[in-house]
Amino acid sequence: MLSATMLMTILDGSIVTVAMPAIQQDLGFSPAGLSWIVNAYLIPLGGLLLLAGRLGDLVGRKTLFLAGNALFTAASLLAGAATGPGLLITARFLQGVGSALASAVVLGILVTLFTGARERARAIGIFSFTGAAGASIGQVLGGVLTDALSWHWIFLINLPIGIATILLALPALPDDRGIGLAAGADVIGAALVTAGLMLGIYTVVKVERYGWLSAHTLGLGAVSLVLLTAFTVRQATAATPLMPLRILRSRNVSGAYLAQLLTLSAMFSFQVIVALYLQKVLGYGALDTGLAMLPAAVAIGAVSLFVSARLSHRFGERLVLTAGLALLIGAMGWLTTVPADAAYVPDLLPVFVLVAGAGLVLPSLTGLGMSSARPEDAGVASGLFNTVQQVGMALGVAVLTTLAAARTEALRTDGHDEATALTSGYHLAFAVSAGLLVAALAVALLVLRQPKPAEHDTPTTI
Numbered sequence: 001m002l003s004a005t006m007l008m009t010i011l012d013g014s015i016v017t018v019a020m021p022a023i024q025q026d027l028g029f030s031p032a033g034l035s036w037i038v039n040a041y042l043i044p045l046g047g048l049l050l051l052a053g054r055l056g057d058l059v060g061r062k063t064l065f066l067a068g069n070a071l072f073t074a075a076s077l078l079a080g081a082a083t084g085p086g087l088l089i090t091a092r093f094l095q096g097v098g099s100a101l102a103s104a105v106v107l108g109i110l111v112t113l114f115t116g117a118r119e120r121a122r123a124i125g126i127f128s129f130t131g132a133a134g135a136s137i138g139q140v141l142g143g144v145l146t147d148a149l150s151w152h153w154i155f156l157i158n159l160p161i162g163i164a165t166i167l168l169a170l171p172a173l174p175d176d177r178g179i180g181l182a183a184g185a186d187v188i189g190a191a192l193v194t195a196g197l198m199l200g201i202y203t204v205v206k207v208e209r210y211g212w213l214s215a216h217t218l219g220l221g222a223v224s225l226v227l228l229t230a231f232t233v234r235q236a237t238a239a240t241p242l243m244p245l246r247i248l249r250s251r252n253v254s255g256a257y258l259a260q261l262l263t264l265s266a267m268f269s270f271q272v273i274v275a276l277y278l279q280k281v282l283g284y285g286a287l288d289t290g291l292a293m294l295p296a297a298v299a300i301g302a303v304s305l306f307v308s309a310r311l312s313h314r315f316g317e318r319l320v321l322t323a324g325l326a327l328l329i330g331a332m333g334w335l336t337t338v339p340a341d342a343a344y345v346p347d348l349l350p351v352f353v354l355v356a357g358a359g360l361v362l363p364s365l366t367g368l369g370m371s372s373a374r375p376e377d378a379g380v381a382s383g384l385f386n387t388v389q390q391v392g393m394a395l396g397v398a399v400l401t402t403l404a405a406a407r408t409e410a411l412r413t414d415g416h417d418e419a420t421a422l423t424s425g426y427h428l429a430f431a432v433s434a435g436l437l438v439a440a441l442a443v444a445l446l447v448l449r450q451p452k453p454a455e456h457d458t459p460t461t462i
Contacts, residue, residue, distance in 0.1 A: 001165055001168055001169040001172050001173060002106045002109060002110055002127065003126055003127050003129075003130040004130070004161060004164075004165045005065070005068075005069060005102050005103060005106060005165055006103060006106055006127060006130055007130040007161075008072065008099075008158055008161055008162065008165075009045075009072075009099045009102070009103045010130075011141070012041065012076075012095060012099070012155075012158065015141055015145075015154045015157075016037055016038060016041075016154060019145075019146040019151040019154050020037060020038075022146050022150070022151045023037060023088070023151050026151065027082070027083070027084055027085050027088060028084075028085065029085050036089050036092075037088065037089065037092060038205075039202070039205050039206075040089045040090075040092040040093045040096065041092045041093070041095055041096040041099075042096065042201060042205060042390070042394065043093075043096065043198050043201050043202050043205070044093055044096035044097045044100060044198070045096040045097075045099050045100050045103075045390060046100075046197060046198070046201040046387060046390035046391060046394065047100075047194055047197040047198030047201060048096075048097060048100035048101070048104070048194060048197075048198075049100050049103070049104045049197075049383045049384075049386045049387040049390065050104075050193055050194075050197065050242075050243060050383045050384055050387045051190050051193060051194050051242070051383070052064060052068070052100045052101045052104035052105065052383055053104040053105060053108065053381070053382050053383015053384065053386070054190075054242050054243060054383065055101075056104060056105035056108060056382075056383070057108070060175070060176045060177055061105040061108050061109050061176055062109070062169075062173045062174070062175055062176055064101050064102070064104070064105050065101075065102050065105050065106070065109065065169065065173065066166060066169060066170070067101055067102075068097075068098045068099065068100070068101025068102025068103070068104075068105075069098065069102045069162055069165055069166050069169070070098070070162075070166060071094060071097060071098030071101065072094075072095055072098030072099055072102060072158070072162060073098075073158060073159060073162030073163060073166070074094075074098075075091050075092075075094035075095040075097075075098055076091075076095060076155045076156065076158035076159060076162065077155075077156070077159060078090075078091040078094065079091035079092060079095065079155035080152045080153070080155035080156035080159075081152070082152075091155075103386055104382060104383040104386055105382055105383070106127075106382060106386075107127075107366065107370055107381070107382035107385055107386070108381065108382035108383075109173065109382075110123055110124070110127060110370075110382075111370045111382075113174075117313060118309070118313050120367065121308070121309035121312045121313055121317075121363070121367060122309040124308075124309070124363045124366045124367050125304045125305055125306075125308045125309040125363045126304075126305060127363075127366070128304040128308070128359070128362040128363040128366065129300075129301045129304045129305040129359075141154075141157070144287065145157065186234070186235075186238050186240055186241055186242040188234060188238075189231055189234045189235060189238060189241060189242040189243070190242055192227050192228070192230050192231035192234060193227075193228065193231040193242065193243070195227050196224050196225075196226075196227030196228040196230075196231060197224075197228070197387065197391075199220055199223060199224040199227065200221070200224035200225075200228070200391070201390070201391065201394055202220070203216075203217055203220040203221050203224060204391075204394045204395055204398045205394060205398065207398040207399075207402060208398065208401060208402060208405075211402075212402065232245075243384065247381055247384065251447055251448070251449065252368050252369075252448055252449060253368075253369055253370075253381070254447075255368070255443055255444075255447035255448045256365050256368040256369035256448065257369060257384070257385070257388045258440075258443050258447070259321070259365060259440045259443045259444055259447075259448070260365045260369065260385070260388050260389060260392060261388050261391065261392040261395075262392070262436045262437070262439050262440035262443070263325070263328075263361055263365065263392070263436070263437065263440045264388075264389050264392030264393050264396065265392045265393070265395050265396030265399070265400075265433075265436050266328070266332065266396060266433035266434075266436040266437050266440075267328070267355075267358060267396075267433075268392070268393035268396050268397060269393075269396040269397045269399075269400040269401070269429065269433060270331075270332070270335075270355070270430075270433055271293070272397050272401065273400060273401065273404065273426050273429050273430070274293065274335070274351075275289050275293065276422075276426070277338075277422070277423070277426050278292055278293075280422055281340055281342075281419050281422050281423055281426075282342065292344065292348070293352065295349065295352040295353070296351075296352040296355045296356075299352060299353055299355065299356035299359065300355060300356055300358045300359040300362075301359065302356070302359065303356045303357075303358075303359025303360060304358075304359035304360075304362065304363050305359075307359065307360070308320065308359055308360050308363040308364070309363070311323075311360070312363065312364060312367065317363075317364040317367045317368050318364070318368070318444060318448050318449065320360050320364045321360065321361055321364035321365060321368070321444050321448070322441060322444050322445060323357070323360055324357040324358065324359070324360030324361035324364065325357065325361055325437055325440055325441040325444060326357070326441065327354050327355070327356065327357025327360070328354070328355060328357040328358060328361065328437050329434055329437045329438060329441065330354050330357075331351045331354035331355045331357070332430050332431070332433045332434035332437060333430075333434050334350060334351050334354065335351055335426075335427075335430040336427045336430045336431050336434070337427075338351075338423070338427075339423065340419040340420050340422075340423040341419075366385070368448060369381075369385045370382070370385065396433075396436075399432070400429040400432055400433065401429070403425075403428055403429055403432060404425035404426055404428055404429040405425060406425075407421075407424055407425040407428045408421045408422050408424065408425035409421075411424055411425070
């Protein structure tokens, strides 16, 4: 049930990208308004994860999980029935809220249900497999549903999944009452962190339009930082903090968050930029692009599902993480050499094999990042982990696509042909991605430590 919910959350973030041209034509979106089909989902999702995670600890993680799934499913029906831009954007916002409520507590439920080192590693491997599958399945499924039926079905497909998840989760997940609102009812802190995160994510997703050094980006970015700084100060002094700062005292937790921020910045932008390269340089269609990238999802899924847990149990998560990062660095380095007339098998297929390293990295980071979560803090730790993930993805795409576009434009001005200019821009993005992964590897080697067996095996109850 937990994996199905995460699958829907990630699937819904990627499935819509393929269908956007059809939605624009049918509903009459303006070019500027079209981006809000994605932004209206991402902003509440990233902005509410931390608050939702803490609410799960206070009122019960199962309660919030079911409420989030119900809202997401109802909003999916509204999105599928949308007849105009305003209704679709409203439905996408509600989908983002529902996803935040449900996905924020997923890891908190997982780490309190699976307490032994081996069973937790297996559970995290399965969980990571569904996450990796969702991103790639979304691209393929979006093309199939849009071409065979209509764009409405990219949202309506969520209905049977959401209803089944709710019905099966009712008996499958154990009840938990939470520790009560009085243990963390910090209204001021909640307002500060939600406003700061939403404003920060909005600023990042609009960078492509306004630029990094514009008054819009610098001004709103500064306000976001002030709000988040005020939230941190508030948590250090509040009698009942929304996010107890003791969560960040563990070097493994704080180190895993930093490594995750760097890794997700590189890997999510990898998916976006490789798709752009396939379509704009090599001339692939939307469905062909999804199918071309499918081996990467299969490789990541197979490693996270069948290999990661066994290696983590035998060698420890830190060593497995460093091995996976080394593979990913190799993949990004390879991509800096692909030509404008690349052939799929010799030039691209090896990359999609090497990115199987993500199947080692993502479960290891999840295990390390949640290794010190107490039962009463598991929800907020889960929400914080997912918040870092969303921020990393948004930052990576904003920074790397901007760098690639600037390099491409400079080469066009110098008289280079379109394919060469685009390829060179993407090479720069891949090189920066490799640098981010090298930084993540440095964090893994210098900051992280393999948790002691007791940290994984301490019995806890949900």
